[in-house]
Amino acid sequence: AQTVTQSQPEMSVQEAETVTLSCTYDTSESNYYLFWYKQPPSRQMILVIRQEAYKQQNATENRFSVNFQKAAKSFSLKISDSQLGDTAMYFCAFMNRDDKIIFGKGTRLHILP
Amino acid sequence: DTAVSQTPKYLVTQMGNDKSIKCEQNLGHDTMYWYKQDSKKFLKIMFSYNNKELIINETVPNRFSPKSPDKAHLNLHINSLELGDSAVYFCASSQDFVGQGTEAFFGQGTRLTVV
Numbered sequence: 611a612q613t614v615t616q617s618q619p620e621m622s623v624q625e626a627e628t629v630t631l632s633c634t635y636d637t638s639e640s641n642y643y644l645f646w647y648k649q650p651p652s653r654q655m656i657l658v659i660r661q662e663a664y665k666q667q668n669a670t671e672n673r674f675s676v677n678f679q680k681a682a683k684s685f686s687l688k689i690s691d692s693q694l695g696d697t698a699m700y701f702c703a704f705m706n707r708d709d710k711i712i713f714g715k716g717t718r719l720h721i722l723p
Numbered sequence: 724d725t726a727v728s729q730t731p732k733y734l735v736t737q738m739g740n741d742k743s744i745k746c747e748q749n750l751g752h753d754t755m756y757w758y759k760q761d762s763k764k765f766l767k768i769m770f771s772y773n774n775k776e777l778i779i780n781e782t783v784p785n786r787f788s789p790k791s792p793d794k795a796h797l798n799l800h801i802n803s804l805e806l807g808d809s810a811v812y813f814c815a816s817s818q819d820f821v822g823q824g825t826e827a828f829f830g831q832g833t834r835l836t837v838v
Contacts, residue, residue: 647829655813655829701766711756711827713766 612637614704616714623692624722630677631687631717633702640664642706644678644685649699649716658700661685689719697721726750729814729830736804737838744799744833746814755797756827757789758813766813772797801835809837 613636623629635644646658661669661678668676673690689696702714727748736742748755757769770777770789777789786802797816801808814830 655815655827657827703766711768713758715765 612639612704612706612712614702614712614714616700616702616717618717619715620718620720622720622722625692625694627692628688628690629692629719631689631700631702631719633685633687633714635683635685635702635704635712637683637704637706639706642704644676645703645705645711646674646676646685646687647701647703647713648696649701650695650697655701659687692721694721694723726828727814727816727830729812729833731833732831733834733836735836735838738804738806740804741800741802742804742835743801744812744814744835746797746799746830748795748814748816748828750816750818750828751795752816752818752828753794754817755791756815756817757797757799758815758829759783760811760813760832769799769812770797804835804837806837809835811835 615634617632642663644661648656648658659669659671659674659676661676668678675688677686685702697720699716699718701716703711705711730745734742754771754773756771758766759769760766769783772791788800789797790800791797811832811834813832815827817827
């Protein structure tokens, strides 16, 4: 069975610092997709970044980047120059070729002024 | 202009009642989903619809039934509500379905409380 594990239930960092959120997953498939979603207090789910498993290059979106280690089945999210608006719940997600999406339990991130 | 909208945002109801949650997307997407977020923030897919056909049913109780009158709508009907149904329910949509890695757009969620 495919699983997604986020081992950090909650994290706090000072504004402007860099923070890394961990995510590991388990699958026997070779082609799949990984996502990080942000859920602010408004409860809207916002796609932050995505990675195709067949691409070795780590995805980057402005201040957000991932460290994708396929052999280790690790998909961590790095937020550089963190901002107060980054405060939210962050979900790591795995999607297989059948479009079945599995989410981790989330990491609550607090950016402190 | 909201891409995926759910109504109502909050729903409080008694055990045994039947209720519906509506979802509409204006993105022209082909696939829509319903997710349940439990008290531990775990998101589980319940249903997905592609071109008005049910594709995945994650063995949820048959008290839950998705209904799609057209491609832009996927409503969730729940019969004989139970206390354990209390959760936040998210609707989502995406353009492609099979292995496309496309991003999903989510609604704001509906917090259902069964008393």
